[in-house]
Amino acid sequence: MKNRFSRLSLCSILAVAIAAAQPPKRINKAIELLSHGQPIYYTGGHEGMSANFEAGVKMAQTWADYINYDMEHAPFNVSALAEFMRGLVKGGPTKSGHRTPTVIVTLPTDGTDEVTMRVNSWMIKQVLATGIHGILLCHADSPAAVKAFVEAVRFPTSRLAVGEGLDEGRRGIHGVPTASAIWGVSQKEYIEKADVWPLNPNGEIILGLKIEDKLALAHVEESFKVPGIAFAEWGPGDTALSLGIPLSPTDGPTMPEPMRQARAKVLAACKQYKKFFLNTVKPDTVAAMLDEGVMIGAGGEEAAAAGRKHSKRPQPW
Numbered sequence: 001m002k003n004r005f006s007r008l009s010l011c012s013i014l015a016v017a018i019a020a021a022q023p024p025k026r027i028n029k030a031i032e033l034l035s036h037g038q039p040i041y042y043t044g045g046h047e048g049m050s051a052n053f054e055a056g057v058k059m060a061q062t063w064a065d066y067i068n069y070d071m072e073h074a075p076f077n078v079s080a081l082a083e084f085m086r087g088l089v090k091g092g093p094t095k096s097g098h099r100t101p102t103v104i105v106t107l108p109t110d111g112t113d114e115v116t117m118r119v120n121s122w123m124i125k126q127v128l129a130t131g132i133h134g135i136l137l138c139h140a141d142s143p144a145a146v147k148a149f150v151e152a153v154r155f156p157t158s159r160l161a162v163g164e165g166l167d168e169g170r171r172g173i174h175g176v177p178t179a180s181a182i183w184g185v186s187q188k189e190y191i192e193k194a195d196v197w198p199l200n201p202n203g204e205i206i207l208g209l210k211i212e213d214k215l216a217l218a219h220v221e222e223s224f225k226v227p228g229i230a231f232a233e234w235g236p237g238d239t240a241l242s243l244g245i246p247l248s249p250t251d252g253p254t255m256p257e258p259m260r261q262a263r264a265k266v267l268a269a270c271k272q273y274k275k276f277f278l279n280t281v282k283p284d285t286v287a288a289m290l291d292e293g294v295m296i297g298a299g300g301e302e303a304a305a306a307g308r309k310h311s312k313r314p315q316p317w
Contacts, residue, residue, distance in 0.1 A: 022097075023097050024096060024097045024098050026098075026204060027098070027099065027133070027183050027184075027185070027193065027204045028102050028133045028134070028197070028204045028205075028206060029065055029066065029094065029096055029098045029101060029102045030065055030066045030102040030104070030133070030134070030206055031102075031133075031197050031203075031204060031206055032098075033065060033317065034230075034276060034295065035197075035198070038311055038313055038317070039290055039294065039295045039296065039297060039307055039311055040065040040066060040295070040296055040297070041064055041065050041281075041296075041297045041298070041299070041303070041304035041307060041308075042064050042065060042066045042067065042068045042104070042296070042297075042298060043062055043063070043064035043067055043068065043300075043301075044064075044067050044068035044069060044070060045068075045070065046070050046072070046073050046074075049069070049070075049074075051069070051077070051080040051081060051083070051084045052080060052083050052084060052087070053083040053084070053086055053087040053090070054087060055084060055087060056083065056084040056085060056086060056087020056088040056089075056090070056091060057087040057088075057090050057091035058087075058091065059084075059087070059088060059091070059101065060087070060088045060089075060090070060091025060092045060093075060094060060100060060101065061091060061094065061095065062094075062101055063301045063304065064101065064301075064304065065101070065102065065304075066101055066102035066103065066104055066133075066134075067101050067102070067103045067104070068104055068106065068136070068298075069081065069084070069103050069104065069105045069106070069132070070105075070106050071105055071106060071107060071108055071127070072106040072107060072108050072138050073108075076107075076108050076123070078126045078127060078129075078130065081105070081127060081130045081132070082129075082130040082131075082178070084103075085100070085103065085130045085131045085132065085182050086182070088100035088101065088103070088182075089182055089184075095316050096316055096317050097316075099183065099184050100131075100182070102133045102134065102206075103131075103132045103133055103134070104132070104133065104134035104135065104136055104206065104208070105127045105132050105134070105135050105136070106135075106136045106138055106210075107120075107123050107124070107127070107135060107136075107137065107138065108123070108138075109123055109138075110137075110138050110139035110140075110141070111137045111138070111139055111140040111141055111142060111145035111146055111149060111209070111216075112139060112141050112142060112145060112215075113141070113142045113144065113145055114142065114144035114145050114147070114148045116145065117142075117144075117145040117148035117149050117152070118148050118152075121148070121152035121170065124149070124152045124153055124171075125152070125171060125172065125175060126175075128153065128171065128175055128179060128194070128205075129174075129175025129176075129178050129179055130178065130179065130182065131178065131179040131180075131181070131182025131183055133204065133205065133206060134205055134206035134207060134208070135149075135153065135205075135207055135208075136207075136208040136209070136210060136233075137149050137207070137208070137209050137210065138210045138212065138235075139210060139212055139213055139215075139216060139238070140209035140210055140211060140212075140216050140223055140232075141213065141215035141216045141219065142215075142219065142223075143219055143222040143223045143225070143226055146209065146223045146226045146229065147165070147166060147167075147226050149207070150166060150196060150207065150226060150227065150228035150229070151166060151167055151168070151169055151170050152169075152170050152171065153169070153171060153196060153205060153207060153228075154166075154169025154170070154171055154195060154196060154228070155169045155171050155191055155194065155195070156168050156169050156170070156171075157169075157191060158195040158196075158200065160195070160199055160200050160227075161199055161227035161228065164227070165225070165226060165227045166226070166227055166228065176190055176191060179194065183204075196228040196229075196230070197230060198230060199227050199228045206230045206231070207228060207229050207230055207231075208229065208230060208231040208232055208233070208278070209223060209224075209229055209231075209232045209233075210232070210233055210234075210235045210238075211223070211232055211233070211234050211235065211239075211266045211269075212233075212234065212235025212236075212237075212238040212239050212242070213235075213238055213239060213241075213242035214242045214243065217239075217262055217265060217266070220232075220265065220266060220269045221269055221272075221273070224269055224270075224272075224273035224275055225273065229275060230275065230276060231270075231275055231276035231277070231278055231295070231296055232266060232269075232270055232275050232276075232277065232278065233266070233277070233278035233279065233296075234262055234263045234266040234267075234279070236250035236251070236255075236259060236263070236280075237250060239259060239262050239263075240256075240259055243256075243258045243259065243262070245258065245259065250280070251280060251285075263279075267292070267293060270293070271293060276295040276296055277293055277294050277295055277296065278294070278295075278296035278297075278298065279294045279296075279297065279298070280297070280298050280299055281294065281297035281298065281299040281303045281307060282299050282303050283299075283302045283303045283305075283306045284306075286299065286303050286304075286306045286307040286310065287306065287307070287310040289307075290307055290310055290311060
């Protein structure tokens with residue numbers, strides 16, 4: 001009997017080891033986790049980061065599920081971003097077995113209107129050519145701008161929803177060699193995979209919106225109807241400014257009621273249109289936030305650890 005239990009224990013250990021050794025099924029770790037119903041957590045602030053090859057090597061082993069690479073208020077330096085992405089590859093794979101952590105860039109252009117989005121689509125082409133995995137559009141005020149944003153990300157060969165809310169994609173071929181090298185796939189595979197998820201279930205690009213001012217709030221439902229958007233946040237700091245409430249508490253019981261209403265509206269719209277909601281979380285609030293519907297958390301490693309425990313995150317994820 002003792003030998004039988006020993007054999008069973010050994011089999012269990014081997015099964016766990018084999019499961020842990022299985023390679024990831026996707027390039028984009030954030031998408032892989034969200035597709036399994038697991039909340040995700042990011043690192044990176046609005047002040048940017050020390051972005052160079054060496055920083056990328058170091059960040060490859062980050063605790064976070066994705067890196068928020070800010071180019072809204074930090075310098076729009078595509079060369080530094082490209083070196084950072086190369087460093088991530090050198091320092092990888094991640095602890096979860098992905099080639100690199102997911103990298104989502106915030107752009108300095110705003111989604112104020114379609115014309116603004118079209119004339120600044122060069123920014124989208126350049127950051128995608130570095131091999132990043134997603135983009136977060138700030139001040140997503142206009143549904144027409146959101147539509148132009150999604151179209152700028154997609155290749156003309158991506159046909160899902162074309163004629164059904166979207167026009168043909170506008171991304172060109174010449175960023176493919178550099179981006180595919182970062183992803184570790186052929187150029188043909190990159191063109192197939194570099195589509196927006198979850199519109200394309202096999203896509204590896206994730207797009208988000210910042211609903212962070214009065215205009216964006218007024219149009220949030222229409223913006224969420226545009227195919228190709230995966231997640232959104234309510235941008236409490238800029239929302240406060242837009243509502244005439246400078247330097248206001250952005251969470252907790254002292255948060256002004258207009259801001260509380262703005263957050264509730266974005267969260268409700270996310271639930272209605274099946275978008276993942278992003279919000280700041282803390283170690284002592286993350287469990288309640290997840291239960292409320294938050295799926296993307298900003299708040300640091302300790303908060304992420306508490307959240308992963310609450311959602312019973314499988315390891316080594």
